[in-house]
Structures are given as structure tokens and as C-alpha cells.
Amino acid sequence: xxxxxxxxxxxxxxxxxxxxxxxxxxxxxxxxxxxxxxxxxxxxxxxxxxxxxxxxxxxxxxxxxxxxxxxxxxxxxxxxxxxxxxxxxxxxxxxxxxxxxxxxxxxxxxxxxxxxxxxxxxxxxxxxxxxxxxxxxxxxxxxxxxxxxxxxxxxxxxxxxxxxxxxxxxxxxxxxxxxxxxxxxxxxxxxxxxxxxxxxxxxxxxxxxxxxxxxxxxxxxxxxxxxxxxxxxxxxxxxxxxxxxxxxxxxxxxxxxxxxxxxxxxxxxxxxxxxxxxxxxxxxxxxxxxxxxxxxxxxxxxxxxxxxxxxxxxxxxxxx
Amino acid sequence: xxxxxxxxxxxxxxxxxxxxxxxxxxxxxxxxxxxxxxxxxxxxxxxxxxxxxxxxxxxxxxxxxxxxxxxxxxxxxxxxxxxxxxxxxxxxxxxxxxxxxxxxxxxxxxxxxxxxxxxxxxxxxxxxxxxxxxxxxxxxxxxxxxxxxxxxxxxxxxxxxxxxxxxxxxxxxxxxxxxxxxxxxxxxxxxxxxxxxxxxxxxxxxxxxxxxxxxxxxxxxxxxxxxxxxxxxxxxxxxxxxxxxxxxxxxxxx
Ligand SMILES: Cc1cc2nc3c(=O)[nH]c(=O)nc-3n(C[C@H](O)[C@H](O)[C@H](O)COP(=O)(O)OP(=O)(O)OC[C@H]3O[C@@H](n4cnc5c(N)ncnc54)[C@H](O)[C@@H]3O)c2cc1C
Ligand SMILES: Nc1ncnc2c1ncn2[C@@H]1O[C@H](COP(=O)(O)O)[C@@H](O)[C@H]1O
Numbered sequence: 001x002x003x004x005x006x007x008x009x010x011x012x013x014x015x016x017x018x019x020x021x022x023x024x025x026x027x028x029x030x031x032x033x034x035x036x037x038x039x040x041x042x043x044x045x046x047x048x049x050x051x052x053x054x055x056x057x058x059x060x061x062x063x064x065x066x067x068x069x070x071x072x073x074x075x076x077x078x079x080x081x082x083x084x085x086x087x088x089x090x091x092x093x094x095x096x097x098x099x100x101x102x103x104x105x106x107x108x109x110x111x112x113x114x115x116x117x118x119x120x121x122x123x124x125x126x127x128x129x130x131x132x133x134x135x136x137x138x139x140x141x142x143x144x145x146x147x148x149x150x151x152x153x154x155x156x157x158x159x160x161x162x163x164x165x166x167x168x169x170x171x172x173x174x175x176x177x178x179x180x181x182x183x184x185x186x187x188x189x190x191x192x193x194x195x196x197x198x199x200x201x202x203x204x205x206x207x208x209x210x211x212x213x214x215x216x217x218x219x220x221x222x223x224x225x226x227x228x229x230x231x232x233x234x235x236x237x238x239x240x241x242x243x244x245x246x247x248x249x250x251x252x253x254x255x256x257x258x259x260x261x262x263x264x265x266x267x268x269x270x271x272x273x274x275x276x277x278x279x280x281x282x283x284x285x286x287x288x289x290x291x292x293x294x295x296x297x298x299x300x301x302x303x304x305x306x307x308x309x310x311x312x313x314x315x316x317x318x319x320x
Numbered sequence: 321x322x323x324x325x326x327x328x329x330x331x332x333x334x335x336x337x338x339x340x341x342x343x344x345x346x347x348x349x350x351x352x353x354x355x356x357x358x359x360x361x362x363x364x365x366x367x368x369x370x371x372x373x374x375x376x377x378x379x380x381x382x383x384x385x386x387x388x389x390x391x392x393x394x395x396x397x398x399x400x401x402x403x404x405x406x407x408x409x410x411x412x413x414x415x416x417x418x419x420x421x422x423x424x425x426x427x428x429x430x431x432x433x434x435x436x437x438x439x440x441x442x443x444x445x446x447x448x449x450x451x452x453x454x455x456x457x458x459x460x461x462x463x464x465x466x467x468x469x470x471x472x473x474x475x476x477x478x479x480x481x482x483x484x485x486x487x488x489x490x491x492x493x494x495x496x497x498x499x500x501x502x503x504x505x506x507x508x509x510x511x512x513x514x515x516x517x518x519x520x521x522x523x524x525x526x527x528x529x530x531x532x533x534x535x536x537x538x539x540x541x542x543x544x545x546x547x548x549x550x551x552x553x554x555x556x557x558x559x560x561x562x563x564x565x566x567x568x569x570x571x572x573x574x
Contacts, residue, residue, distance in 0.1 A: 091450075188487055202545070
């Protein structure tokens with residue numbers, strides 16, 4: 001049996017957790033898959049898991065806000081009681097955090113961000129490194145295996161399981177489990193289009209030359225109904241805030257169209273825009289690595305090309 | 321306020337990753353090295369905390385002899401002293417790494433350098449195991465907040481902020497504590513030339529830890545296929561604008 005920690009919001013299981021269930025079912029290899037959930041609204045979201053091959057959902061009764069160690073205690077205690085071969089979670093912020101705590105509590109090894117896993121002793125796993133620029137094949141040893149699943153590596157595949165039993169349990173917490181707990185939530189939403197979700201992103205790199213140079217990118221992005229992003233060279237120079245950074249240590253984006261301007265295409269940058277449907281690179285260097293990873297390119301000075309595109313777009317729109 | 325930061329030496333891979341013939345590592349012969357941007361922010365934050373609240377700062381790494389280069393870089397930013405756990409350069413699994421770091425931190429405590437705050441990157445740049453900081457926190461019996469983008473020290477506690485889409489989650493935990501941080505926490509300074517010179521004279525203590533059998537055991541690395549296409553060049557310079565707008569039309573975004 002394989003136990004999966006499932007996250008949820010607004011009464012429905014999270015997409016990343018449903019992707020994790022795809023890997024969990026493969027790893028279970030015909031054995032049952034059970035789920036564990038926690039937090040307000042878990043019981044409402046639990047029945048939906050029947051569509052994804054889950055026979056039993058365990059709902060942990062925990063009061064208060066998110067407390068990583070308490071949630072992990074629930075997972076670890078349940079694993080101790082029902083004895084799964086593996087515990088699986090999404091490679092989300094919370095999924096990775098909770099399984100790392102649970103790994104210590106259960107004395108197990110943890111493989112984070114797997115894209116494939118085959119059962120056995122040792123189990124075989126393939127996991128991402130360098131934010132997805134590299135894959136690692138590894139052996140995972142121990143009676144209990146813990147793994148998280150890399151976001152968007154697998155599809156969420158429906159697998160109706162018939163009746164889903166829902167069981168609640170109250171984990172026995174230790175005082176130290178509640179020391180780290182969300183005590184306050186600050187709303188910072190601006191209501192605008194977020195970088196992560198924008199359909200079009202116009203990004204600037206060192207080749208834009210200055211903070212002021214981003215004005216022309218703002219203008220083009222505005223015309224296209226998109227937002228501005230940037231490379232790390234730009235945030236390090238203080239030209240843009242880190243919230244604009246695309247990449248391994250920035251935001252991961254998957255727009256319909258990505259337009260990197262004066263960005264060389266370092267692997268850590270590409271790790272953040274792999275999901276883009278189309279890439280149009282604007283770069284002075286025809287041999288820049290970005291051109292080997294783009295669909296279209298314009299070669300030359302971004303300071304001339306971007307204003308020309310903006311002017312042409314305006315002209316064409318006015319003419320029609 | 322004593323702060324300790326854990327950093328890891330990694331290659332700057334550039335535009336394309338090439339593996340060694342045994343497929344167990346990145347070919348680094350022509351590459352420079354650095355630490356993760358998350359860890360750079362940890363180093364900067366440690367220095368700022370000491371500047372504001374007093375106390376000493378220590379950097380700790382487990383890595384090859386060459387990792388002294390990264391330790392010196394952090395000493396140039398303003399860290400006071402460094403502890404280097406020297407390896408043969410092979411890849412250590414997260415449990416062995418955490419065990420070695422815990423032993424070193426216990427030794428620090430025994431020597432009178434008990435850190436009030438221990439900082440990690442949220443994940444290492446290369447291995448991305450997402451667990452070394454949490455494992456160390458448990459072994460030391462200290463609370464751990466992960467993915468932190470805002471730190472305020474107050475009244476023997478640390479207030480930590482995590483960024484979520486459209487909001488921030490706040491945690492307020494007592495010291496001593498462990499936090500794992502993300503890039504964006506601050507904007508790290510560039511070291512000055514005098515600071516680089518001073519860094520050469522700061523103390524680096526080294527020892528050689530023993531490694532246990534890995535339970536997450538590397539077999540081989542592979543480079544995933546990229547987009548696998550060379551861009552179609554639409555034109556050069558400003559003259560390419562009409563071709564670009566044609567493309568926008570074709571894609572339905574004009
Ligand atoms: C662990 C780690 C994590 C990282 N995470 C990230 C991350 O999240 N995001 C990220 O972006 N980087 C990240 N980096 C940094 C990354 O390795 C590169 O250093 C960075 O992406 C380079 O930014 P750039 O392309 O803007 O600059 P450069 O590499 O300097 O490239 C500038 C480009 O602009 C072109 N150019 C110059 N002038 C002009 C002009 N006038 N017109 C047109 N083109 C011009 C040049 O031909 C060149 O291709 C990370 C690095 C490490 C080690
Ligand atoms: N070899 C190492 N030496 C020092 N610190 C390390 C080492 N490996 C990992 N760490 C720390 O642990 C964090 C998380 O690493 P990981 O669990 O591998 O993602 C890193 O950002 C570092 O702060």
C-alpha cells in the first residue's frame with residue numbers, strides 16, 4: 001500500500017497532489033493507494049479522491065493554522081500505524097517541507113522531486129536536480145520510502161476507485177510540534193496579472209543595459225496584454241525587484257509566448273521558462289545559447305528592435 | 321546574536337550542462353564556482369543581523385578543498401569566520417550531509433560559539449534535496465521555518481515571512497532557531513577590494529568528516545532533452561519588426 005499526502009484548497013484537491021497520485025498508483029503497482037489530508041476543508045475535498053484511485057482517505061483532525069511539524073507528525077503517526085511501502089506527496093513548498101519532517105520522524109530516506117519511481121528494495125527513482133536542468137537516477141533504500149513528485153512532470157490521470165472510505169483521526173502531538181505555526185496572514189495581492197500566470201511575458205536581461213531600458217519592455221508587454229520579467233543579472237544589479245525574476249531561484253512561468261530580450265539563456269534561467277509554449281528571443285549574439293532553445297529569434301540591439309516592434313504593432317492596429 | 325550560515329560550492333553551468341564520462345558529475349574543468357543565490361541571501365542577512373544586533377557570524381560548508389574559495393567570498397561579504405568540512409569532492413547524500421553539519425555545529429557549541437540562528441538555503445542549487453536544514457533542526461531540537469523571504473529579530477524571537485501567491489504567511493518562533501531562506505530575502509552587497517583583502521586573513525578551521533552509506537544513492541545523471549530546436553531567425557535589427565508583428569498575428573496575440 002502507498003500513502004499519499006494530499007493538499008487541497010476551496011474544497012478540492014490540488015492539481016499537484018493529483019499528479020503525485022499518478023506516480024503513487026504506479027509505485028503501488030496494483031496495491032491500494034490511501035491518502036492523508038489535514039487542514040480546514042479536508043473532509044469536503046476528500047471524496048473527490050475516489051476519482052483518482054484512492055480507496056481510503058484519512059483526515060487528520062488538527063486545530064489552528066498550518067504547522068508543518070504537526071502535520072508531519074500526523075503523516076508519520078499514520079504511516080507507523082498502517083505500514084505503507086511508501087509515502088508520496090507533491091513537490092510543492094508544503095509537500096517537500098512535510099515529507100522532510102516526516103522523514104526524520106519515521107527514520108526514512110526522502111527523494112525530493114521525482115519524475116518516475118519503481119518499487120523494490122532498493123526502489124529506483126528518477127528525480128530532478130538543478131531546478132530541472134538535470135535528471136538523477138538513484139536508488140532509495142529502507143523499509144519505508146518517502147518521495148515527492150516534481151510539479152507538472154506527470155499528468156493527473158483519473159482512475160475511479162469505487163467507494164472511498166473517509167476516516168478521521170486525531171494525531172498525538174508533542175509540544176514542540178506546534179512551535180512553528182502560521183500566526184498571521186498578510187494580504188499583498190495587487191489584483192494585477194501575476195508573472196506566474198501571465199499569457200505573455202516580455203523579459204529583459206543584462207543586454208537591456210539599465211533599469212530605464214525596461215520602459216520599452218513595459219510598453220510592449222502592456223500592448224500585448226502581458227507582464228515584464230527579467231533575468232538574475234538584472235535583479236542582482238537592482239534594476240528590477242526579485243519578484244520579476246524568471247528561473248531556478250525565481251518564478252517558474254508557462255506563458256503562451258515568452259520574449260526574452262538580451263538574455264543569454266543560462267540553464268538556470270531556462271529552468272524557469274521551460275513550460276513556455278513559444279519563445280521569441282531577441283539577442284545581439286546569434287550564437288547565444290538562448291537561440292538553441294527558442295522557436296524564433298531576432299538578432300540585433302534590443303534598444304532598436306523592441307521600440308520598432310512596438311511602433312509597428314501600433315501602426316498595424318491603427319490601420320485595421 | 322550569533323548567526324551561522326550553511327553554504328555549498330556549486331559550478332556555474334552557463335548555457336549547457338556537460339557530464340563527466342562516468343555520468344556521476346558535471347564536467348567542471350572550464351567552469352567557475354559559486355554558492356546558491358538562496359545561500360548568498362542567507363550570508364547577507366547574517367551580516368546585516370550582526371551589524372544591527374552585534375554578535376558573531378560563522379559560515380559552514382561541507383565540500384572539497386577548493387570550497388575554501390566560496391568560504392573566502394562570504395568572509396569578504398563580512399562573515400567573521402569559517403568552518404570547512406573537507407571532502408574528496410564526491411557527492412554526499414542529504415542524510416550524511418546533515419549528520420556532518422550537526423556534528424560540526426555541536427563542536428561549535430562545545431567551543432563556545434553557540435549559534436542563536438542557523439540559516440540554510442531552502443534547497444541546494446545542484447541537488448535540491450529540500451531537507452538538509454530540516455534534518456539539522458530536528459537533530460539539534462530547534463524549530464525550523466522554511467522558504468523565508470523576510471526576517472526580523474525581536475525580543476529573543478525571529479519573525480519570518482513566507483511569500484505565497486497574493487499574500488505572506490508569518491511565523492514567529494523563539495530562538496535558538498533554524499530558518500531556510502529564498503533569494504529575494506535581500507539584495508546581497510558586492511564585496512569591496514579591502515574587504516576581499518581582509519577576508520584572506522580571517523580564520524578558516526578545517527576537519528575531515530566520515531561519511532556513512534547513502535540511502536539515497538546516486539546511480540547516474542542524465543541531461544534531459546531540451547526544446548531541441550534552433551530558433552528560426554525572423555530578421556536582424558529594427559527591420560525585423562514587420563516579421564515579428566506577422567508572427568504575433570499568426571499566434572493570435574497581435
Ligand atoms: C544556482 C543558480 C541559480 C540561478 N538562478 C537564476 C534564475 O532564477 N534566473 C536567472 O535568470 N538566472 C539565474 N542564475 C544566473 C544565471 O546563471 C545567469 O548568470 C543569468 O541568467 C544571466 O543573466 P543574463 O542572461 O541577463 O546576462 P548575460 O549572461 O550577461 O547575458 C546577456 C545577454 O545579452 C545579450 N546582449 C548584450 N547587449 C545586447 C543588446 N544591446 N541587445 C541585445 N542583446 C544584447 C548578450 O549577447 C547576452 O546573450 C542562477 C545561477 C546559479 C548559479
Ligand atoms: N555540502 C553542504 N555544505 C553546507 N551546507 C549544505 C551542504 N549541502 C546542503 N547544505 C545546506 O542545506 C541547504 C538545503 O540543501 P538540500 O537539502 O540539498 O536541498 C542548502 O541550501 C545549504 O544551506
